[in-house]
Amino acid sequence: MLLNRPVVFLYVILAVSVGYFISALSLGAPISESGLTPSFFPILVGGAAIFFCSILIVQKLRAGPEAIQADAQRNYTHFWVVVAIFFYIVAFKPIGYFISSGVFVFALIVLVSSFEKLLQKAVISAVIVVIAYVMFQELFGVRLPTLWG
Amino acid sequence: MDFILLVLNSFTLLLDPFNLTYVILGFVIGTVFAAIPGLTATLAMALLLPVTYALNVETALMASASIYMAGMTGGSITAITINIPGAPSSMMTALDGYPMQQQGKGARALGHAALGSMIGGAVGALLLIAVAPFVAEVSLLVKTTGKFSLLAFAIIVVVIAQRGHIAQAGLAACIGLMLATVGLDAMEPITRFTYGFSNLTAGIDLMPVIIGTFAIAEVLVQAVSSNDIRAATAAAGKVRISRREFLPPLSDIRKIGFGCYIKSCLIGYFVGTLPGAGGSMGSFLAYTEAVRTSSEPETFGKGNPKGIAASESANNAVCGGAMVPMLTFGIPGDPITAIMLGVLIINGIQPGPQLMTDQAALIAPMLATLLFSAAVLIPLTLYLLGPYFIRIVSVRKDVLYAVIALLAVVGSYVATYSTFQMFVALGMGILAFYLRRNGFPVITMLLGYILGPNLEEFLRRSLALSNGDPTTFFTNPDSLFFVLLTLVFIYFLVIRKPSRRAEAAPGL
Numbered sequence: 001m002l003l004n005r006p007v008v009f010l011y012v013i014l015a016v017s018v019g020y021f022i023s024a025l026s027l028g029a030p031i032s033e034s035g036l037t038p039s040f041f042p043i044l045v046g047g048a049a050i051f052f053c054s055i056l057i058v059q060k061l062r063a064g065p066e067a068i069q070a071d072a073q074r075n076y077t078h079f080w081v082v083v084a085i086f087f088y089i090v091a092f093k094p095i096g097y098f099i100s101s102g103v104f105v106f107a108l109i110v111l112v113s114s115f116e117k118l119l120q121k122a123v124i125s126a127v128i129v130v131i132a133y134v135m136f137q138e139l140f141g142v143r144l145p146t147l148w149g
Numbered sequence: 150m151d152f153i154l155l156v157l158n159s160f161t162l163l164l165d166p167f168n169l170t171y172v173i174l175g176f177v178i179g180t181v182f183a184a185i186p187g188l189t190a191t192l193a194m195a196l197l198l199p200v201t202y203a204l205n206v207e208t209a210l211m212a213s214a215s216i217y218m219a220g221m222t223g224g225s226i227t228a229i230t231i232n233i234p235g236a237p238s239s240m241m242t243a244l245d246g247y248p249m250q251q252q253g254k255g256a257r258a259l260g261h262a263a264l265g266s267m268i269g270g271a272v273g274a275l276l277l278i279a280v281a282p283f284v285a286e287v288s289l290l291v292k293t294t295g296k297f298s299l300l301a302f303a304i305i306v307v308v309i310a311q312r313g314h315i316a317q318a319g320l321a322a323c324i325g326l327m328l329a330t331v332g333l334d335a336m337e338p339i340t341r342f343t344y345g346f347s348n349l350t351a352g353i354d355l356m357p358v359i360i361g362t363f364a365i366a367e368v369l370v371q372a373v374s375s376n377d378i379r380a381a382t383a384a385a386g387k388v389r390i391s392r393r394e395f396l397p398p399l400s401d402i403r404k405i406g407f408g409c410y411i412k413s414c415l416i417g418y419f420v421g422t423l424p425g426a427g428g429s430m431g432s433f434l435a436y437t438e439a440v441r442t443s444s445e446p447e448t449f450g451k452g453n454p455k456g457i458a459a460s461e462s463a464n465n466a467v468c469g470g471a472m473v474p475m476l477t478f479g480i481p482g483d484p485i486t487a488i489m490l491g492v493l494i495i496n497g498i499q500p501g502p503q504l505m506t507d508q509a510a511l512i513a514p515m516l517a518t519l520l521f522s523a524a525v526l527i528p529l530t531l532y533l534l535g536p537y538f539i540r541i542v543s544v545r546k547d548v549l550y551a552v553i554a555l556l557a558v559v560g561s562y563v564a565t566y567s568t569f570q571m572f573v574a575l576g577m578g579i580l581a582f583y584l585r586r587n588g589f590p591v592i593t594m595l596l597g598y599i600l601g602p603n604l605e606e607f608l609r610r611s612l613a614l615s616n617g618d619p620t621t622f623f624t625n626p627d628s629l630f631f632v633l634l635t636l637v638f639i640y641f642l643v644i645r646k647p648s649r650r651a652e653a654a655p656g657l
Contacts, residue, residue: 035609041608045323046323085575
């Protein structure tokens with residue numbers, strides 16, 4: 001009950017809020033002779049975040065396990081999408097737009113659909129990447145990284 | 150009067166093929182995104198935000214205005230034909246639209262929706278054109294203390310408007326405010342919360358925040374829920390629409406009544422001026438008012454065109470209303486106006502009281518486009534593309550989301566040619582995804598992020614001017630006005646119970 005998924009999310013937010021609050025305190029005294037200092041507002045915001053987070057955690061814990069939405073069919077596609085985006089960003093500059101984007105789009109299509117008709121999906125990916133390149137580079141004048149410079 | 154003439158002159162800009170192409174393209178993209186369940190016009194705007202670097206400001210704002218208007222209209226297509234509102238603002242339209250579809254009057258229901266949207270959008274735009282210059286003049290009277298109270302009012306209203314979820318909304322606003330404090334302090338040469346990342350010295354850039362919050366988060370949300378579009382695609386295949394049937398009969402329009410259209414427009418417009426209210430609340434209030442004043446309330450929810458007219462007139466009138474605080478005070482009324490604000494900021498234009506006077510020439514074409522989109526593009530699009538509208542939802546989901554993800558990630562690279570911004574967009578996407586998944590309103594976070602810097606600056610300046618005396622917020626008339634307004638909203642939204650009439654609306 002103390003570690004169901006919505007509460008874990010709130011614990012994470014609480015930890016971040018506490019970290020933010022401590023960082024804000026380390027900026028110095030909130031009020032000086034000349035008025036409010038750069039730490040005043042963050043201390044206020046951090047304090048409010050901890051307050052709201054605590055309320056929500058107490059509400060969730062009081063609600064009990066029956067009130068927490070059951071996630072019978074867990075779907076982790078979003079996790080793999082995040083992984084795909086992460087590696088796409090890492091590879092974007094070193095290997096250039098075309099290869100990284102081609103693999104990325106293909107991976108996403110396969111992730112969201114199924115591991116079938118791979119040739120068709122590869123062709124679709126290539127077409128999407130070329131159209132997006134033309135749109136960004138030629139139409140809007142954006143320089144995209146390529147292997148040739 | 151000068152501003153109205155300027156808006157009228159701006160219609161000539163629409164004759165420019167380049168501008169017109171972007172306006173029409175924006176309208177079609179907005180309609181398509183609003184029609185597909187799971188996609189929104191906000192997402193379309195977020196994806197197109199990087200494009201604004203390549204356009205001049207007028208064209209970018211004109212395209213944004215047409216996307217906005219289309220976004221409010223497009224959601225009614227799937228709401229009526231397959232009972233799945235493409236956009237939240239069309240939820241009330243589905244209540245009477247879908248029963249009409251079941252009775253074989255789907256095309257007529259779409260016609261009523263388009264007529265209501267056309268009237269609502271046009272009235273909202275006209276009111277905006279007429280009212281905004283006066284509000285801008287009044288806004289010049291608001292001084293530093295009043296500006297702080299106004300921004301605090303906006304954030305508080307957005308938070309308390311989330312009835313039953315106030316703590317979530319409060320926390321979301323705090324997260325936005327935290328993000329806003331990252332980087333160099335506005336008044337002293339001190340960096341905050343950068344943790345050694347020099348890329349954060351200038352703060353977290355608006356573009357990756359918007360792209361992450363709306364585009365990447367949407368891809369993640371859709372990755373875990375695969376039912377909506379499959380159901381919609383299956384249902385869409387069965388719907389047949391004929392172009393001839395779009396025109397609503399005069400007898401229906403008479404029955405709905407001019408008063409219903411105008412009242413709904415006014416409700417939508419004024420709801421739009423409230424921060425965070427948006428099209429959903431506008432259409433809900435107009436619908437409940439139509440039910441309340443109807444002589445046959447029992448027919449609502451069973452295919453009464455008046456329900457469609459009220460809902461669609463109101464949600465399109467919201468467009469005009471939401472732009473009033475955005476243009477005059479720099480406070481966005483909803484996610485789309487928040488992105489429009491981003492277009493202005495990205496182009497180095499500071500929204501606020503001076504905008505309407507100093508940059509009127511930039512703003513006027515956008516308002517002209519809003520009116521043009523409502524009065525011309527809504528009926529024209531329905532007539533030309535109406536029979537094909539419903540096939541929009543049949544697009545392949547895997548391809549669609551791969552395209553969105555590609556445009557979002559590459560789009561976040563465009564601003565600074567730095568992969569750091571791409572990582573920021575990914576981080577914001579993950580944050581927004583988990584916030585949405587846990588019932589947090591992300592618009593509140595975005596509003597906190599956008600208004601945060603000014604909120605802090607005006608707070609510190611106000612107290613510096615008053616030698617640290619906090620009573621300055623109650624002794625300055627402009628500030629006192631917003632403090633009292635905040636209390637009024639707290640009374641109506643938090644203390645007072647919701648009206649029984651509102652609860653009695655069908656389907657709610």
